[in-house]
Amino acid sequence: MGRNRRDSARKRMAELRAREAARAHRRRALATVLGALVVIAVTILAVVLLRGGENSRSGYRGSLAPLTRQADGSVVMARPGVSGPVLEIYEDFQCPACKSMEEATGKTVKELAAAGEAKVVYRPFWLFRNSPEPTRGNSLRALNASLCAPADTWIAYHDRLFAEQGPENSPGFRDEDLISWARQVGIGDGGFASCVTGVRKSAQIDQADAAATKAGVQSTPWVTLNGRRLDQKTVFTPDGLRRAVREVAR
Structure with a gap:
């Protein structure tokens, strides 16, 4: 047991x-x-x-070609050594059709530059200089603020301005909003706020308008490829824009 x-x-x-x-x-x-x-x-x-x-x-998450600002206020987006084809975009941040183009082919434009397939020149100007308020003021304030933005963060601010665009005949692009949006896309003050509130870029605004007049721009968006205006179907379709750039590059 x-x-x-x-x-x-x-x-x-x-x-x-x-x-x-x-x-x-x-x-x-x-x-x-x-x-x-x-x-x-x-x-x-x-x-x-x-x-x-x-x-x-920025709404765009892909790679970007380097950005440089020219003396007249325009912004070049291109890979080093890329001199063409040259895609020039004349636009106004209060222009509804410009916003539609940004939504339709803004990504394509950035991709073409990033791939070294094109040299892109953004030429925002004051299309609504002679329009009644509030459209005239909206256009001016947004353009001036874009000219105040440093080149390295310019494209993010450019995209944000179009994203925030209000109705053409309604008050918009208030100074306090323009400054707030700049902070949100990574623009440190560095004089940006005073540049916005003081409309410090009036000389470059005049230069931008003169360049648009010289180019024969009559409406926006006005997009040229090596100096030749592209039709609206090409401008507003990703495949059409890519095809046009690649055909010129051959």
Whole structure:
């Protein structure tokens, strides 16, 4: 009987150890799963925050060719060494058709420049100089603010201005909004606010208008490729714009 009791006790002890080992294994497995879920959650959060930051800077998330500002206020977007084909875009930030073009082919324009397939020259000007208020003032304030923006963050601000464009005959592009949007796309003040409120770029505004007049611009968007105006169907379709640029490059 004593031997049987000892065998039974050893058996129960072995069973207890087996159950404890099984519980320990489950705890380790659960800890591993929970750790993996935490890593996944942190990764997802980081991606969401990153994308949120990108959205606050610009709607475009692809690569960009370097941006440089010319003396007359226009902005060149091109890879080093790329001199053509030259795609010039005359636009007004209060122009509804310009906003429609940005929505339709703005991404395509940036992609062509980033790929080294074109030298893009943005030429915003004061189309509504002789229009009644509030359209006239909206156009002027947005243009001046774009000229105040530094070249390296200019395209993000350019895109934001079109995204925020209000109805043509309604008050818009208030100085405080123009300054706030600049901060949101990464423009440090550096005199930006005073440049906006003081309309400090009047000389470049006159130069931009003169360049548009010299080019024969009569409406916006007015897009030329190596000096030749593109038709609206080409300007407003990604495939049409790519095809036009590539045909000229042959």
